[in-house]
Amino acid sequence: MIRIGLTGGIGAGKSTVARVLTERGAYLVDSDKIAREVVAPGTPGLERIVEAFGTGVLADDGSLDRPALAAIAFANEENRLTLNGITHPLIGARTTEMIGAAPADGIVLQDIPLLVEGGLAPLFHLVIIVHADVEERVRRLTGQRGMGEEDARARIAAQATEEQRRAVADVWIDNTGAPDDLEPVVGALWDDRLVPFEANIRSGTIAPAVAVDEPWGPDAQRLVARLWAVCGGLAATIECTSAADSSVRVVVPDADSAHKLAEPLREGGFPQAAAGSYGSADPFRPAAITMDVAAG
Structure with a gap:
């Protein structure tokens, strides 16, 4: 088994890379999806959040009102730590459960938006960073997601910088161009690197020495x-x-x-x-x- 960390700035196209890799056979562990699952209606996670912050964090249908929760949870450090103390163990347990269910020869792809900010890069065999220029990301966020430009730029600025992402990137995928340009790049990464890497780990094989584009x-x-x-x-x-x-x-x-x-x-x-x-x-x-x- 091999564990791959996937991340990138908002609007960079991380989900597209995840889709191509899962279509190839990667076993996807989506941290955003898990974070929603553990606080879905009827879960102990949601019950504990209501106990901590009151029924005002619930929508009319009984689901979590995320904007209402954010307004309370991020109002001060104590509330933020309380929320993290509830959700982080649940997310960690579910993530561990999913990885444990992966096949022995699986290429596990963990989609983690805050991988860089959380200092998680060393925990993976490889880290893939999906990048796009800021102006292209703003264009996508305003055009495809209907986000206001000021909000889009604020969200981009609040995330890790390009320099911070490059520092942890084993694979840097530039997705500034057309969507059709991305699939062959990701496909080659799967065929030429990820599949052989996983097979080498499972068999205990050291990869043959190859010339690299730059020194280590x-x-x-x-x-x-x-x-x-x-x-x-x-x-x-x-x-x-x-x-x-x-x-x-x-x-x-x-x-x-x-x-x-x-x-x-x-x-x-x-x-x-x-x-x-x-x-x-x-x-x-x-x-x-x-x-x-x-x-x-």
Whole structure:
């Protein structure tokens, strides 16, 4: 199984990319849909929200009146934390349940609008960012969604910046152009990268070395962050020793920790090549990882 994080600014076309990938066979976990499900009428989530904020957050049909809730929940920090304390565990539990139901060879696509803002990028094998120029996004939001221009620009400004998104992007899809331009790009991503990557992880295969368009330098920080997410408390230090070819050194406190990390590393996209040596299962981004036991 491989987990792919998908995100992008409002109006960039993230849902279109999700549609193309699910048509190819991706297993979609839509965080917005889950967030609505856990507070639907009759759910414990909605009941707890009413207990916390009163019946004024309900619409006439008994469903959640989201604008009314937002006006209360975001009026102060205490209310916001109360709301998050209710919804976040429910969303997390449902997300875990859905991922657990995915097939063993699944390519799980998690559509998360606030992936960048939430610092979630290291938790995924790959992060796909869908991008479009600001003016194109404003045009789509005002023309296709009927949003006022001032509101559209305010929503765009409140989200992560292009620089912040580029910092976490393993795949950058520019969707500024015509809709027909997008499908072949996403299809090639599925065929050439995602399917082989998942197969390599499942079989514990290191991808053959390939020439890359640019050195790993810009990606080194992402690689180290991803390894920290995989290794957690079992690693003492993780450092990039050569950004040019993505060489990373992982130091563990003892041999037992090294043994325990072999399977998590494989599942995280870094199969073992030999004792103390791991590589990347990603066919588009090779990496060489050395694991050492701390002296003494």
